Amino acid sequence: MGDPTPENLLTTPLDALHRELGARMVPFAGYAMPVQYSGILHEHAQARTHAALFDVSHMGQAEVRHPDGVEAAARAFEALVPGDLLALKPGQIRYTLFTNDQGGILDDLMVTNAGDHLYVVVNAGCKVEDFKHMHAGLAGCTVTERPDLALLALQGPEAAKVLARLCPEAATMAFMTARALDVAGFEVWASRSGYTGEDGYEISVPGDRAEAFARRLLEEPEVEFSGLGARDSLRLEAGLCLYGSDIDTATTPVEADLKWTIGKRRRTEAGFPGAEIVLNQLTEGTARRRVGLRLDGRQPARAHTDIVDDAGNKIGEVTSGGFGPTVEAAIAMGYIDAAHAAPGTRVACSVRGKALTAEVVTMPFAPHRYFKGQA
Amino acid sequence: MAKIYFSEEHEWISVEGGVGTVGITEFAQEQLGDVVFVELPEVGATIDKGDDVAVVESVKAASEVYSPVSGEVVEINEELADAPGLVNQHAEGDGWFYKVDLSDDSELDDLMTRAEYDAFVEGLE
Secondary structure (H helix, E strand, O other): OOOOOOOEOOOOOOOHHHHHOOOOOEEOOOEEEEEEEHHHHHHHHHHHOOOEEEEOOEEEEEEOOOOHHHHHHHHHOOOOOOOOOOOOOOOOEEEEEEEOOOOOOOEEEEEEEOOOOEEEEHHHHHHHHHHHHHHHHHHOEEEEEEEEEEEEEEEEEOHHHHHHHHHHHHOOOOEEEEEEEEEOOOEEEOOOOOOOOOOOOEEEEEEHHHHHHHHHHOOOOOOOOHHHHHHHHHHHHHHOEEEEEEOOOOOOOOOOHHHHOOOHHHHHHOOOOHHHHHHHHHOOOOOEEEEEEEEOOOOOOOOOEEOOOOOOEEEEEEEEEEEEEOOEEEEEEEEHHHHHHOOEEEEEEOOOOOOOOEEEEEOOOOOOOOOOOOO | OOOOEOOOOOOOEEEOOOEEEEEEEEHHHHHHOOOOEEOOOOOOOEEEEOOEEEEEEOOOOEEEEEEOOEEEEEEOOOOOOOOOOHHOOOOOOOOOOOEEOOOOHHHHHHHHHHHHHHEEEEEEO
16 A cells, blocks of 8 residues: 655545555655556556556646636636747647746646647646746736646547547547547546657646546556556656756756747747847857767766766766666766767766766657647 | 575675675665665675675666675675575575675674564565
8 A cells, every 4th residue: 555645745536546556655846646556667568559548637827817808818828828829729729838937847737729828837846836826927817726627637649549439529639639529428628748758638627526537547457556656767768857957047048958849929029038148058059058968888877977078077967867767778867068968979978986878869869749630 | 505694785695605796685675676776795705894895786776785894705606696686586596796805794784584573674664
């Protein structure tokens, strides 16, 4: 059975189910969360080969409304992020960043045009500050936090087949689109998105229905629960940033190699916090950049490991690193001096006095398998 | 007949003829989760009791292994390079880490018997 929850930790609506299934619960962002059930390698493989179910109810969900409609809400929201939100058609999702006046990243988030409002999902560890930031910074808008909603991610090559069995419309949704669905009698808001590099869905469901919904999904033979441990190794292989590790207030979208999140229109119109600094970096470049590293062996280089050149000079630092179960090698991402940032550059990671040789590589480490077209 | 001892840091050492075989316990491997790499000491290295002599890398984190005794490393488990999962499958058998030629047998007196270790672990759970 799982460990007891210290009294100061929050729980998700699936807490009892995790414990029933023997999850190992750990504190994460103030919540008791399942780090693993049977084992991280198995749960990682589950998401790469079948369908893994993740409880991500600790994340912050909110709705943003403007009396003049969703376009006015999107326009107001653009004051806080560099993404082109006005371009979002109903049902479209965008990955974007809250920036500060120095161009640093306050959080990364998903914004969906949900028809008459924006639906926003932010990181658990940042949500209190993010919501304050939204309340203060979204002129004329109403921000409604939705702690009553749970969030489940169903990820993997068989996720679409499973969900379509319970709701045929789920199959035709394109990557980065969202809609309301009736899944086996459960009214949910489903987004075709995720944090694993696999096809899949992130499904918002009322907290009081979450356990029954999770149990219904787990009845399908392709589906098993996976924990935060596998979620981290999956996102690392997918080259996706973890806020607080790979991006934070000391990194800008350009340094973080997230230039693609800065909308074309926003590059000329600017109007987001730190725009002058960030847009200048777009043309002038930056002294360092986030890159992927594939180590030659199996020994991991963890966060805060120095990246060194042939002569042993420090040229960067690992921000996330571990063993990639699917790529079967130690992999990492980190910031490295621009002169060494080109793919193919040979470097080393200095781990407990040993120089582990590595190569700068283009991410993702494991290919993304998103569903781009109509079925 | 080998005699087995346990440390509070969850290492076991099986001693026969003055040479001890060292590994981590079943409880330790269960706590660590899937092992993906083991960094072992070098053969010939002189180690002191309490030294961090090996590192176990699980998917999540790196954990140090402290030598339960002093002596000279005489052999390491080469199989762990290609099959680190042996630590999970047979922590107290094929998943051994290194063999050490003990320099001071009396250090074993500070370690626990199986029964004492089992009680120690029960107190942790």
